[in-house]
Every structure is written in structure tokens, then in C-alpha cells.
Amino acid sequence: MVIEDWKQSGIATKFPTYRNSPLVTVHSWQKGKRQDDEAEGLWRIYDGIYDFTEFINKHPGGPFWIKETQGTDITEAFEAHHLTTAPEKMIAKYKVRDAAKPRIYTLTLHEDGFYKTLKKRVSEKLKTVDKSPKRKSDLIHFGILLSTYLFAIASAKYDSLLALVLAGVALCWTVIVSHNYFHRRDNWQMYTFNLGLMNFCSWRISHAMSHHIYPNSYFDLELSMFEPLLCWIPNTHIKSKAMRYVSWVTEPLAYAVAFFIQMGTRIFYSVRHTNIMYWHDLLPLTLPLAMLVGTGGTAPVLLCIRQWLAMTSIASFAFCVIGLNAAHHDPEIYHEGDTNREDRDWGLFQVDTIIDRGDLKWSQFLVLTHFGDHILHHLFPTLDHGLLPALYPILYETLDQFKAKLRECNHIEHMIGQHKQLLRTEPNTRAPGK
Template sequence: MVIEKWKECGIATKYPTYRNSKLITVQSWLLGKQKDDEAEGLWRIYDSIYDFTDFIDKHPGGSFWLKETKGTDITEAFEAHHISAVPTKMIEKYKVRDAAKPRIYTLTLHEDGFYKTLKRRVRDTIKTMDYTPKRTTNYMHFGLLVATFIFIIASAKAGNIIFTGLASLSLCWLVISAHNYFHRRDNWRMYTFNLSMMNFTAWRVSHALSHHIYPNSFYDLELSMFEPFLCWIPNPYIKNLAMRYVSWVTEPIVYLVAFPIQMITRIVYSIKNTNIMHWHDLLCLSIPISIYVTNDLSLLFCVRQWILITLLSSFVFCIIGLNAAHHDPRIHHEGDANREDRDWGLFQVDTIIDRGDLKRSQFLVLTHFGDHILHHLFPTLDHGLLPQLYPILYKTLDEFKAELRECNHLEHIIGQHQQLLRIKTNPKPPGFGK
């Protein structure tokens, strides 16, 4: 009954299989989508089935994306990750048949709809775009990488809490800025994400393929993986009284252990099921090693310092990330009324309130998940380039009677805590009365 009730407002006609798993992971999400997506064991885009087996190793973005998505519907991901019109023409030679059943997703991508209209305009704009800010982004990322290790070494050498705090903050900002790079083709900068104990391969699924494509819905892993400790879905059947109010108590603990928990989960899954560990999972060990080789300190102290820096960095990361754009009673969540126009791009706009207090600084945008709506709509573009797209974004939003909403970080923090308590769904769809 609960599932049927929320299915009426959901983005899909099926309740996700993975949400019935005892342990929700990236692997259970992928396996669930393979069961749910009507992709017939291959790759589905719109109402066609494609066999990209021979193209996997030729894919310009790297083999990962096609390997991991086999057996699923990649329609929205395909559109969001390819601004050029060339891939649409190129994939025709890999089509094997029309799909036997309709898509389970209710979101649309019509040629005259909001997203496709905006993408055509972006396609024209990037031809004359100033790419200097992209180089600036690269310098900022590299500077954070250097600063992180300087502060890490100094924190152990001086034994100063100030340097420990700076090391934690720098590591946090480095990880967030590294997220700018793992949405794109394979590159060395995406590996710096792994210094946090997290892994970009897992995040390419949970963040890029799940959260980015289906934000604030049952298909969003970044909602499901925090339950029952933090639950943002306004569902009285899912969110009991304890989950509502105890979440304010458990929240700081969840923030503190978010980084190591992801590493522990991958290790446990690898031992009990299939190995999902990679050589680059070892990159986080470069932190205690750098402390050990530059200081005359015991190995135990170096490990302890590493764990302290990682925990503090995890805490700051969650303060920034979980209060960045998506959770507020005014933001659309699973179960809230949908707007009549089910365009995927408008759905992205409805699930985000941007942080207006970041827009004047490229550094703050890069290190605080800024320009969030544009990043969701065009994730492969460098954060430094996104501000140049605002004129056409505003124009297109006006044409489709939508708006870019903004607030500051404090308002997001307050709204996020209100959303943890909310159980009543919004009966009015986004844009109602506009």
C-alpha cells in the first residue's frame, strides 16, 4: 500500500528493487536497476536497445561507464554526459532492436522540452566560451593537493591542533574539488578523491549515476544510504518518530564516520561477496606514510593522526555536502506533487536550491558544491565554466515558467534539519501558480 501510494508521485513506475536489500550498496543499486530497467541485459536509451560490448574499450570517457551500466536504462545519463550531438548519431550502429517494454521512468526529454532546448543553447555557447577559468580550476585543485600534505606533515611535526584543523579542511576541500573531475573522462585528478578513504569508482555510481540523475527520489542512493540514521523523504510510513528526532542526535556521528564507513563497507562486501577493491584504495595510506617518513614518530602515532584528520575532514565534508542544495521543505522530494511538465531538466531544478552566497568566488564554488543546478544539468563541464551559462539558463527558465532559487548556507542548514522532521508531502507541484 505504501509503495503503491508513493508510486503515483514517483519518477518511476516500479519501486526500486535495491531498496529491499538488507545492505544498500552501490552493487545492490546496480543489480536492482538491472532487474527493474527493462534493458534486456544490454544498454537501453529511450525505447531502443543497444549493444556497446565492442565499444567499451573505445569509449572516450573510459571503459568504466559502459562496464558498470550494462543491463540498465542510461537515457538520462547519456543525455547529461554528452552535450555534443555527435554521440546520438554515432550510437545508431550499435542498436540491435526496439525495446520490448516501455521505460519505467516517467521523466521526459522531449526535443522541444526544457532540457533539450537548454542543451542546444549550451552547445552553441561553448563554441565561443572563455576556457581560462578551467585552467584556474586546475591550479586550485593542485594547490589544494600540495597544501593538504604540507598541513598534514606540519600537524604531526608541530603537534598543533590548528595545523590539524587546516589539514582536515584542506583535505575536505581537495576531495570536493576532485569531484569536479570524476564526472568526466578518466584523468589523474579524480584519484585524489581517494585520499579521503572513499573511492571515485563507487561515487561515479552513487553520485554521478544515481544522485545526479534521480535526485531526492527512491532511486537516489545518497538518500537511501543514510537511512535510517538520516531520512529526508517525507513519508510517515518510512520515517517514524524516532527517525525524525533522533536523527538530530545521530547526525554529527554520521558526519564524523562517513569517510571510513565507506571504506569499511567496501572491505566487508569484498570479503563476503565479490572483490570490489582497487589498487587506488591504497592511496589514502599516503597520508600516514607521509607523516611517518617526514617525522621521527611512532607508526601508531602516525596512524592515529591520519584517522583524526580523516574524521574531522569527514565531518566538514558532510556539513558542506549535506547542506549544499537538496534538502529543505521547499525542495521537491519523493512523494511530493509533481509539476505537470515532467521534463528531466525541470525535475533537476525542482530538487535544488542553489547557494547564492558562493557565486562571487570560483574557489568557493569549486570547494562547496556551488553552481549546483548547472552542475547537475551539465556535469561534464568544469565548474569554472558554469557561470558563463547563467544568461541562457535564466532565459530558458523564464520560457518554461521555472525559477532558479537561492539561499545561503545557514538557511540550507536550517532547512535540512526541518526536512529531517517533515512527514507531510507538498500537495502543490513546483511552479504552482506561476
């Protein structure tokens, strides 16, 4: 890709370098961000440069978050992942100098702005919130995880299509619920995300550090990784309207092989460039192994492998049907190229890029397995999904104060809207909130 005049970002003063890469991956995104962010090889928060080298192994959330963000601007991530003022005071001793150049990102986090106002209120509310729903989230996750292995074993033992489908759905839900955990400090539940051939380390970058911070923008790696099969940016320079109709045809195939593509891309990049594989990339193999052991060795090895690949494909398809129609793609949702809201508050930007699933709120199980409570999760990703319902009154109050609103629809409406967005080629000229 060659940078042209039309390549401008609505949230930054430059076009992200990684989108010029011949192969868009987590590693190319990180490499490009380190070139773009004016962090001077260290860590940037607002207009300060910090050296967290000695803090990497002391970080309460685990060393990964600090190690993998070196050389980048982590302002928004720092604010979203720390709800109290204690971290802000603690990092003062690690500041080495003021940044030489202005931030490239144009989103704001003013003390009296929407996000920081909401964050202060949420911090106070959390002191009195019932924490027992966190335990329920843990039980739901464990129950689905156990079901995945039991259905997988049954599918091999009885060569059952029904058990195979149930195993695929359970695997999909396991992966989705595990997403509730990898945003936080290191824990055992985050490893179960890897059962779907993906890797939580990769997703901590592509999802937590990229998509969550810069949704629906050129800096959103999850937006870029689906191109050209699926392209939601309303720009004819990227994909013609005729080709977008082809997306409707290629979409089911892309869904069914998405998990395999993720693993294949990481293996290819590791062989050709820099290794980005981990020991826990082997965890998916525990599924066919469980089939073999669980059937007492009576099921042929090839049958176990076939059932495993089939259930993974089912899980991949279901994951994409749920995930890509969960919140972010509809003609009414902000995408790169659309007119920006006048108030550039980062929290309001999150609100503008999401329409919530209003049909899930009555069930913690459905919220966990279908990416529910999406706006609150984007604003406060380290909180267990079970705690989010208690924060809605504060969210509504703050939205009213800043003349914004929470938009909702059901899954069918999201699916229709997502397909309309695939066809949209003209940017919205009406700013959100107008």
C-alpha cells in the same frame, strides 16, 4: 523491507528493487537497476536496445562508464554527458533492436522541452566561452592537494592541533574539488577523491549515475545510504516524526564517521559478497606515509596513524556539513512523495530538487570547495565548474521561457532547511511551479 502499497515512485512506474536489499550498496543498486530497467541485458537509450560491448574500450570517457552501465537504461545519463549531436549519430550502428517493453521512468526529454532547448543553447555558447577558468580550477585543486600533505606532515612533526584541523579541512576540500573531475573522462585528478577513504569508482555510480540522474527520489542511492540515521523522505512509513528528532542527535556522529562507514561497507561487501575494491583504495595510506617520511622518521608510527585518522574524521565531518547542506534538502525542495510538476521534463525535475547556494557565486574557489553552481552542475556534469558562470544568462532565459525559476539561499538557510526537512513527514501537495 517488504513492498507495500505506499511504495510508489514519482519518477517511475515501479519501486526500485535495490531498496529491498538488507544492505544498500553501490553493487546492490546496480543489481537492482539491471532487474528494473527493461534493458534486456544490454544498454537502453530511450526505446532502443544497444550493444556497446565492442565499444567499451573505445569510449573516449574511459571504459568504466560503459562497462558499469550494462543492463541498464542510460537515457538521461547519455543526454547529460554528451552536449553535441555527434554521439547520437555515432551510436546508431550499435543499435540491435527496439525495446520490448516501455521505459519504467516517466521523466521526459522532448526535443522542444526545457532540457533539450537549454542544451542546444549551451552547446552553441560553449563554442565562444573563455576556457581559461578550467586552468584556474586545476591550480586550485593542486594547491589544496599540496596543502593537505603539508599540513598533515606539520601535524605529525609538531603534534599540532592547529595543523591537524587545517589538514582535515584541506582533505575535505581536496575530496570536494576532486568531484569536479570524476564526472568526466578519466584523468589523474579523480584519484585524489580517494584520499578521503571513499572511492571515485563507487561515487561515479552512487553520485553520477544515481544521485545526479534521480535526485531526491527512491532511485537516489545517496538518499538511501544515510537511512536510518538520516532520512529526508517525508513519509511516516519510513521513519516516525519522533525518530526524526533523534536524527538531530545522531547527525554529528554520522558526519564524523561517514568516510569510515563508506570504506567499511565496501570492505564488508567485498568479503561477504562480490569484490568492489580497487588498487587505488590504498591511496589514503599515502597520508600517514607522507607524515612518516616528511618528518624524517622522527614521528612515531602510531602518532602518524592517529593524526591520519583524526584528520580524516575532521574531513568527514566538514564534508557532510558542506555536502548535505549544499542544495537538496529543504521543505520547499521536491522529495519523493511530493506532488510532481505537470511538465515531467528531466531538466525541470533537476531544478525542482535544488536550491542553489547564492552566497558562493562570486568566488571560483568557494564554488569548487562547496558544491556551488549546483543546478548547472547537475544539468551539465561534465563541464568544469569554472565554465558554468558563463552559462547563467542562457539558464535564466530558458527558465523564463518554461515558467520556472532558479531558487537561491545561503548556507545557514540551507542548514536550517535541511533540519526542517528531517522532521517533515507530510508530502507537499502543491506541485513545483504552482
